[in-house]
Amino acid sequence: MAEQNESIPAQEQAAAQDPAAQKNAQLLALLHRLFGADAFTDVEEPYGLLTATTTRERIHDIIAGLQQDQELQLNFLTTMCGMHWPEKEGQELGMVYHLHSLTQNIRLRLKIFFPITDPVVPTLTDLYSTANWMEREAFDFFGIIFPGHPNLIRILNVEDMDYHPMRREYALEDGTREDKTDLFFGR
């Protein structure tokens, strides 16, 4: 997602002695030391928040490792949410995790992408109790499946809904209307 982060304000890029940038560098060094540099791609710092993309095979180990780590103690799962990029062939769906170290005050954003035909992601419910409803929400909205989740049912929408409404193919406006085009309304 390199193209997303082109327009970071210049003062944030230039802040070499900025304590936030130093913390990010420290965190990135820790990530590389614990899990290897090849585990992460697209490492960016949009608006000062270290962001890295990894794979769904490694995401559970990485978050578990960071939870156990005593140096930076990234053991607070702030939030996680699904995403849908229909134009990205083979990487349509994504999950975004926000981790926070309450002792060091460092945040980390981890992303994974996977094909929509195989939307299976390891569950984090064994690490964080809070992941339970967040994963149910991601399942409800995007149809992402978390094997091992204790109770993967819809949470906000009704049980008998037969689609996952946050996917991009479901337009918010009535699709049969021609007077409300995207050109003038919405995106």
Next chain:
Amino acid sequence: MAVNDTLEGTHKIIEEAREQQPRINPLAPTVNDFNQELTTLNLGPTHPATHGIFQNILQMDGERIISGVPTIGYIHRAFEKIAERRPFYQITPLTDRMNYCSSPINNMGWHMTVEKLLGVEVPKRAQYMRVILMELARITDHLICNGILGVDTGAFTGFLYLMDEREKVYEIYEEVSGARLTTNMGRVGGMERDFTPVALQKLRAWLKSFPAVMQEFEKMFNRNRIFMDRVVDVGGISAERALNYGFTGPNLRAAGVDYDVRVMNPYSSYQDFDFEIPVGTKGDTYDRFMVRNEEIWQSLRIINQALENLPEGPYHADAPHYYLPPKQAVYKNMEALIYHFKIVMGEIEAPVGEVYHSVEGGNGELGFYLVSDGGRTPYRLHFRRPCFIYYQAYTEMVVGQTLSDAIVTLSSMNVIAGELDA
């Protein structure tokens, strides 16, 4: 066609996954077993103690709760989906309706998220004005929670007494923004207007009269034997479990963790103010009550400091691309007309990027994760709603307790249905 194929594929995978991993459904049995004398009890969806629409199916052994299954989503309004079709300024009214007891905090949090994305620097005066309004909102939020906790323990007087004070704060909101509950306050880039003399006068009068009321309320509750018997050691949670459950805000601080976004990641000039973060020790209902009471006093401290040192200067950023020009200028001035048109039609140029911004809401860390693809609306907007995240701990907190304890636990957690469901 392709859509249907994908969907069918997905459903197939879901079915397979469910077959492999049999669903451990903790749903309480609906048939009451008289041999075991277990009872299934519906707490909600429209129970007076839920203060909103959500359900708990409790399995009871006499008066004790054995297990519970929360069901939420009764007022789910798909804000995240709606936000994908709305320009930034039209999302503010959506945020009103999340935690409707403290709408200004949600409004300001959203404005600050967009400002972070756009790189707009807000002048000091607007930041102080925001701090005043956000702290007023925190006070009203806590007043509701603690007042209703009194009602649920049988003390109606305190609640009515505090509602009167909330009414006065709403009158201040009304002077500032024109609205009372769903305030839609401020704009991207600052405030929509300066504090009027009437607003300042009402604010000063309230700051003078409120402490006496609060003292009386505390005198009535804090060491009240009947109240303490009902709330001490009820619905407790350890700091470790609270963190694992993603607790934030007063509920986490009651468990003894001093995490406050205002201190850890100061926004809107919170670093300029001198205030303390109250923490509890046991995380029980009494601690939550006391933490909220103390936070009201600290919020008053912040408001007094902000009002005393309210800087002179503009009340909004000089950002004509994002901040609506005054209406008179729109009729007379060509540039103003152009900017007005572009902003209203959502034609502002947003950078491509992603930003996470969080503020200390009434209930905890209220986060906005905004992904922009340069279009006029967010590509994806995710709200980190503190209620949604900590309410899942409710079952664990009430198992083994009596039904009346479950009611006060729910009340003291301050679960707001609008924020729970978004």
